[in-house]
Amino acid sequence: xxxxxxxxxxxxxxxxxxxxxxxxxxxxxxxxxxxxxxxxxxxxxxxxxxxxxxxxxxxxxxxxxxxxxxxxxxxxxxxxxxxxxxxxxxxxxxxxxxxxxxxxxxxxxxxxxxxxxxxxxxxxxxxxxxxxxxxxxxxxxxxxxxxxxxxxxxxxxxxxxxxxxxxxxxxxxxxxxxxxxxxxxxxxxxxxxxxxxxxxxxxxxxxxxxxxxxxxxxxxxxxxxxxxxxxxxxxxxxxxxxxxxxxxxxxxxxxxxxxxxxxxxxxxxxxxxxxxxxxxxxxxxxxxxxxxxxxxxxxxxxxxxxxxxxxxxxxxxxxxxxxxxxxxxxxxxxxxxxxxxxxxxxxxxxxxxxxxxxxxxxxxxxxxxxxxxxxxxxxxxxxxxx
Numbered sequence: 001x002x003x004x005x006x007x008x009x010x011x012x013x014x015x016x017x018x019x020x021x022x023x024x025x026x027x028x029x030x031x032x033x034x035x036x037x038x039x040x041x042x043x044x045x046x047x048x049x050x051x052x053x054x055x056x057x058x059x060x061x062x063x064x065x066x067x068x069x070x071x072x073x074x075x076x077x078x079x080x081x082x083x084x085x086x087x088x089x090x091x092x093x094x095x096x097x098x099x100x101x102x103x104x105x106x107x108x109x110x111x112x113x114x115x116x117x118x119x120x121x122x123x124x125x126x127x128x129x130x131x132x133x134x135x136x137x138x139x140x141x142x143x144x145x146x147x148x149x150x151x152x153x154x155x156x157x158x159x160x161x162x163x164x165x166x167x168x169x170x171x172x173x174x175x176x177x178x179x180x181x182x183x184x185x186x187x188x189x190x191x192x193x194x195x196x197x198x199x200x201x202x203x204x205x206x207x208x209x210x211x212x213x214x215x216x217x218x219x220x221x222x223x224x225x226x227x228x229x230x231x232x233x234x235x236x237x238x239x240x241x242x243x244x245x246x247x248x249x250x251x252x253x254x255x256x257x258x259x260x261x262x263x264x265x266x267x268x269x270x271x272x273x274x275x276x277x278x279x280x281x282x283x284x285x286x287x288x289x290x291x292x293x294x295x296x297x298x299x300x301x302x303x304x305x306x307x308x309x310x311x312x313x314x315x316x317x318x319x320x321x322x323x324x325x326x327x328x329x330x331x332x333x334x335x336x337x338x339x340x341x342x343x344x345x346x347x348x349x350x351x352x353x354x355x356x357x358x359x360x361x362x363x364x365x366x367x368x369x370x371x372x373x374x375x376x377x378x379x380x381x382x383x384x385x386x
Contacts, residue, residue, distance in 0.1 A: 107153030
């Protein structure tokens with residue numbers, strides 16, 4: 001019987017645009033400062049198109065599922081280049097269905113002035129990196145916009161694009177539940193249909209990571225972080241935002257991110273651009289790809305027909321582990337068939353224990369993390385996969 005949640009042979013396209021006006025102190029993504037690198041950016045845009053053409057030949061006929069331009073700050077990309085990427089994806093992977101085209105942007109006044117051109121280029125869903133509506137918090141996070149700019153940008157984006165999502169960062173040092181819920185409440189009527197609230201994660205090789213090692217930054221303890229998480233879930237649910245994934249909430253089924261759902265369901269996607277990750281079924285084998293991180297290396301690799309720095313064919317167990325890692329983040333869960341591959345039984349062992357303890361359920365052929373288990377997902381997966 002065919003799994004109705006199986007994405008089949010549909011293919012998504014992810015494009016990584018690494019340029020940023022500034023590098024935020026919490027960011028460990030593959031980014032570089034945008035300092036007027038006009039020729040370099042033009043060369044990278046051409047390389048991304050060439051890479052898409054080459055990978056299309058490799059994967060064969062596929063139907064386009066979605067397009068996601070991330071980064072970095074792809075709203076700094078020339079609208080003409082954005083239009084070329086979107087047109088190429090439609091040409092190479094034709095479909096008769098509407099395609100979600102998401103682009104990440106920052107809510108500065110300067111970037112907001114580009115929204116109309118980006119919508120004209122074919123973007124129909126904007127993901128705004130608001131992060132906070134508190135000016136002091138924005139300065140702490142190294143953002144180059146104000147709370148007022150964020151509110152203006154949301155208004156402009158809501159008029160320019162069919163769909164709008166915002167990112168927020170919470171569990172900041174010193175943040176109380178009252179502070180956070182007041183900030184969240186003030187944001188909920190601004191007109192977005194999707195919100196991704198992320199707890200601040202301190203990565204080692206970032207400015208925040210260095211500050212943590214020097215004792216200059218003290219994040220909330222686990223109890224406070226858990227309180228903030230629970231408050232987030234309660235406030236968003238009360239406002240009509242369904243938590244369809246650990247860090248993603250949508251006002252209605254149609255507001256969910258089609259691209260992210262495709263990835264979480266284990267669908268194939270091209271990873272284009274420096275450091276981009278991809279997942280492709282090649283010769284019947286689930287294959288993980290990682291493009292060269294340095295811009296020059298990626299461009300040279302595309303020219304030499306070797307854009308990938310890493311290629312790994314996943315064995316059956318590796319593919320099953322990845323399916324659980326992705327699927328358990330969502331309300332849909334993971335297909336139960338992967339449990340057999342991993343030697344997991346609902347009658348005994350760690351899976352049986354987790355079911356009995358109320359962290360997961362197994363019903364209708366799917367393993368789903370419960371509301372109790374979702375905030376402890378790392379621990380749940382650790383017990384299942386060790």
